[in-house]
Amino acid sequence: MSALVRAEGVHKHFGRNHVLKGIDLSLDEGQVMCLVGPSGSGKSTFLRCVNHLETINRGRLWVDGELIGYRQSGEALHELNDKEVCRQRARIGMVFQSFNLFPHFTALENVVLGPCLVKKESKAAATAHAEELLRRVGLAEKLHSYPAKMSGGQQQRVAIARALAMRPRLMLFDEPTSALDPELVGEVLDVMRGLAREGMTMIVVTHEMAFAREVGDTLVFMDDGVVVESGDPREVLARPRHLRTQAFLSKVL
């Protein structure tokens, strides 16, 4: 069987700044992978490469058997056109650290927008699905609220519902709780825990080690653009093999 996400020797430069130095990872369907590591280690950049928000400079990245951002014919790699990139992204949900809800739309409109515009679903069907999703993340009362009138935790739950509305094969979470007040972190993690239980394939960049230990199937520790070690979260967190992992974990645990 082939993995849902597969990275082989992925490199990324920003100018002369070498951010990813050969990442090899793979993730099976229904699994949860947690990416941890110090800031600047490249974990967010890797996540952004998976849905082509960043283009990779070397290596290959596949999601669901499809090469991300390029089409290979023989030796040559062709850039995908805008339409093909949009089609690939529509199957990958992404949740951002700073929520990035559309401030001029209500919670419901935020969730309905993608299915209506991209998947051409009927307004009625999209609305029904959106209401169900918002109810599932515990926001049945906030359907018609604007983002500015919601707490950070509520906004992030709307953002998760917005991503789920596209019925993605894969969900990417980029530090989803880092911008939240401590007492609001739990409500967002609860929603993510529920998603993992239902079998959603997820890559989560996080600093929440307790969440990684409980929910993650794999924990990947990255530092300075490389994967230092990876494995079962309980194992890695309890008995880190590398000095860099030990040093990092001793600071955050």
Place this chain on the structure above:
Amino acid sequence: MATGTVRTSRRPDADIKAIPVRRPWRWVATAVVLGLLALLLTSMVTNPRYRWEIVARYLLDGSVLNGLLLTLQFTAIAMVLGIALGVLFAVMRSSDNKVLSWTAAAYIWFFRGTPLLVQLIFWFNLSALYPTIQLGLPFGPTFATLDANTLITPFIAGVLGLALNEGAYMAEIVRAGIVSVPKGQLEAASSLGLSKSMTMRRIVLPQAMRVIIPPTGNNTIAMLKTSSLISVLAIPELLYSVQIIYGRNFQTIPLLLVASIWYLLATSILTSVQTRIERRFSPDRDPGASYGSRLRRNLAARRARVKEDR
């Protein structure tokens, strides 16, 4: 030193009612300004050279009203074309295509860098540079040849000058609006699979409007006054129509007052329209933030304080 003292002696659990700090210089400044204003007003009433009776006679004069109408028309046409040009050049300016973005930059550089008066006279004299204007394919066949002298009427020269100049300013305003939308909004739209044009129409431009609308309103008001420059092309808009009249009867000051009254009235109306539109596009703003309501609130608070002091 004047500081507020707090009367808490009688009931320490009562709400604090502090005596406000005295500000004597504020009263002095008020008195000086009021005195000067009174002087100005008396002179306006008593100085016979204002000739208010002539102002009154020409205020509703037919040619003055026609001039006002022409001014409003030029403002509207120049702004509509200017906004269209502005959006076009703002999008070109932010394009990845270097030829497009440099062309837009050159346009903005040229039209903002030369005086509007020079541009107007230039367009008016275009026929000296291009006596005939040919419609056809470049280096290919010609379909029609037009005489520039008949094509570039004063009206066309005026519209061209005002609109092309406005387009350069609007391009920068629209670009500032587009740039003001946070990058995260674009990324969120991309991650949902929205195309670039959908993102521009549904996500970026609606949010850019908050930044674009206030300066566009200011430019519309400025255009109403700037359009008086086309009087040099002998177009009988508001200024030139009063100039024609005082050229006959030599009542320069009263007729300039007539024009000023109409300009003030028109700009005041536009300002109030602008305030309303701005309020609509920022629903989260404090609704009681207008000057009038603030004044009323302050007066009410003052009356309440005076009552308490007694």
